[in-house]
Amino acid sequence: MAERVKDIIQIIENLAPKSAAESWDKVGLQVGSPQDTIKKVLVCLDVTDDVMEEAIENEVNLIISHHPFLFKPLKHILKEDSKGKIVYQAIKNNIALYCCHTNIDVVMGGLNDQVAMKLGLSNIKILQVTGQQEYYKIVVFVPEGYEEKVATALAETGAGHIGNYSHCSFRSDGTGTFMPLEGTDPFIGNIGELEKVKEIRLETIIKKEDLSKSLKSMMEAHPYEEVAYDVYPLINAEANRGIGRVGVLDNPLQLSILIEDVKKILDIDKVKFCGDVNHQIEKVAVVNGSGADLIFDAIGAKCDCLITGDLKYHEAQIALENGLNVIDAGHFETEALFVDWMVAFLTEGCKEKGLDIDVIPSNRNINPFQYL
Known part of the structure; x- marks a missing residue:
């Protein structure tokens, strides 16, 4: 094909x-x-x-x-x-x-992150958040002995991812009760008799866009004919995209040395900058392309320096007035x-x-x- x-x-x-x-x-x-x-x-x-x-x-x-x-x-x-x-x-x-363009700039793992990592920044976070990841909590009740099968099915659809950890869940023991009625085909128990079963309450989280496929996978892995489960919307959304990145240098550098590093890393001969060449730089904001309009975001994040392109005269003045060093490495060069x-x-x-x-x-x- x-x-x-x-x-x-x-x-x-x-x-x-x-x-x-x-x-x-x-x-x-x-x-x-x-x-x-x-x-x-x-x-x-x-x-x-x-x-x-x-x-x-x-x-x-x-x-x-x-x-x-x-x-x-x-x-x-x-x-x-x-x-x-x-x-x-x-x-x-x-x-x-x-x-x-901006979609590849703002997403986690996109161009902003590539520039920040190339510049040697660690503990990288979003400078200006433009989007958040919504999550749901899935709670499902599974007969003892089948919890691993159901948990694996959920994990394979992306459930249980928290930061850099996967397969995250919480499990607690309990007793489930049910009475199979006429027309059912119970996995456990007999029609017309109240059944008490040792069950595991399995909890995990899933991204909003992956909820449907995760529930489908869970149902297919679950042994019961009728699956008891709950879905809860969560308010603790996670920032997952935004303009620019903020990170720290493992070893603080004077601005003059950082400038030379930027030139070497981005393979350029000259940069334009404003600030104090003797200033110790530790916390750095990076916006590839044209990012001078995020000067106040960098100031608010308590950054020592902003690395971007297309810095204008009056923007440089604002940065200096607020104690922010700026390296203009060029629009083309930072992208x-x-x-x-x-x-x-x-x-x-x-x-x-x-x-x-x-x-x-x-x-x-x-x-x-x-x-x-």
Whole structure:
């Protein structure tokens, strides 16, 4: 069976669903069809003339970009127009275009986390929360001796995950009573007789979106004809997506040294910064791309430094007035690792699913800025 665009989309959206994107963003499949067959994928930051040329030369069937290619509606598609030319070439050469932008930025394990980890931060948390994970508690009563089978069935659907721990549950002993009536086929007991059974009260939690499949799996594993269970909504929601990350350096550094580390880690020659080069930096906020509008979030989180791109003059003044050091490493530079990371992520995802798809990085330099 031929591999299709939808197979790659599923790998990406299992991590970063389109619903996680900011409301103003334009993410997802922008040109092509989910049913298009693919053999080769090209990953880039932006779809430009050079990148499209590269895709055609490499016989690529799908381009995955970080920034949306189509952000504003097109009034026309002309070969002489910059956008229209690329759309025309994509259709002519059977190349689909897909974008994952703020959805891949904000999710746990997404681009924000990759940048933070590359910079050596630990104890990483969300800087500005934009979404929370809702949970339900499942309580089910199981005859003694069958609790492991039911607990395993629940765990295999994702139930019992708390932080970095899986198979979390609570169990207590008790006595269950029931009387099988006419027309039933009881696992234990006789029709018309009150039965008392040693049972285990098994409790665990599950994500809201996984509740239905978890209950189905539980029912299939449970020995009873009629399963006694309760489902409770929980109010202790967990932040699971947001803009930027906050972490700490294991060994505090002077700002001047941190700047040199940032340049080395991101493979850049120069950065713009504001602050005191002698300031000891321990707590750091990171926002890939354009993140200067989160200066007050970084201040509120008691960060010593914010690393981002696109810092403006008056924003730098605000940061200085509030004692926040800022390293502007550049919009392109703080997002460039998207390409290699996404290539590795998709390559592993294809391997796990047994998909014969070659994923390659774009080698075209599309940074609009040059430095002298």
